[in-house]
Amino acid sequence: MIRSREEQRWKYWLAQMFVFDELTSSTTVHSKADATFSVTGAIYSLRPEMRVSERIFLDAAFAMAQEAIDNNEVPVGCVFVYANEIIARGRNDVNRSRNPTNHAEMCALEQLKSWCAQRGEQLEEILREATLYVTLEPCIMCACALYYLRLKRIVYGAANERFGGLHSVADRHKYCSEHLIDIDANVDQERAVKMLKQFYETQNPFCPEEKRKVKKPKKCDSADAEPTDLFAVFDV
Numbered sequence: 193m194i195r196s197r198e199e200q201r202w203k204y205w206l207a208q209m210f211v212f213d214e215l216t217s218s219t220t221v222h223s224k225a226d227a228t229f230s231v232t233g234a235i236y237s238l239r240p241e242m243r244v245s246e247r248i249f250l251d252a253a254f255a256m257a258q259e260a261i262d263n264n265e266v267p268v269g270c271v272f273v274y275a276n277e278i279i280a281r282g283r284n285d286v287n288r289s290r291n292p293t294n295h296a297e298m299c300a301l302e303q304l305k306s307w308c309a310q311r312g313e314q315l316e317e318i319l320r321e322a323t324l325y326v327t328l329e330p331c332i333m334c335a336c337a338l339y340y341l342r343l344k345r346i347v348y349g350a351a352n353e354r355f356g357g358l359h360s361v362a363d364r365h366k367y368c369s370e371h372l373i374d375i376d377a378n379v380d381q382e383r384a385v386k387m388l389k390q391f392y393e394t395q396n397p398f399c400p401e402e403k404r405k406v407k408k409p410k411k412c413d414s415a416d417a418e419p420t421d422l423f424a425v426f427d428v
Contacts, residue, residue, distance in 0.1 A: 260284045260285075272301075295330075326349070345426070
């Protein structure tokens with residue numbers, strides 16, 4: 193039974209994002225203590241030893257992120273892979289839908305739910321053998337849903353240092369080791385950060401005027417120098 197206020201918030205998030213009914217219809221609801229993850233790598237460029245298929249899946253996630261940019265959305269994209277096949281895709285859809293929960297992972301989960309329904313499959317059973325390829329570390333909200341659904345593996349392009357729910361912000365030590373989500377972290381950080389910078393250099397057209405950030409001159413000798421905190425302006 194979910195009792196604490198924090199766990200009730202988690203339940204609310206899942207109910208809002210359609211997945212809680214899948215859990216309660218087929219399995220006993222697990223507390224957050226039943227899930228955790230293990231970071232299997234902290235790589236800062238695409239690893240040359242990654243299988244060709246994994247590169248293809250990651251490229252598919254970045255293609256979704258590019259589609260997000262083309263539609264004035266924060267450039268985060270993802271794909272779910274099961275049995276070596278892409279079965280769902282998603283990208284940020286917050287601005288168009290005016291729904292702050294429509295992150296890439298949530299949109300892909302909704303598509304995956306339809307995929308499962310058409311084939312008579314259980315969402316949770318599929319996710320236990322699936323991998324999520326995503327351009328940016330999932331936020332705490334999305335990570336909560338993936339913890340509950342016991343996803344098998346996550347591969348992400350770059351860390352989300354402000355909102356990351358896997359290890360950047362969330363404290364993994366709060367979870368026990370009954371269930372592990374294997375994680376390959378920061379496998380293509382350069383490409384992910386480049387897309388984020390591309391989007392925010394032109395400002396988010398849907399951002400309220402009072403929240404727009406005024407660009408300040410860089411305090412550095414070279415005009416080409418990079419800022420120290422790349423994620424200081426990334427509200428994702």
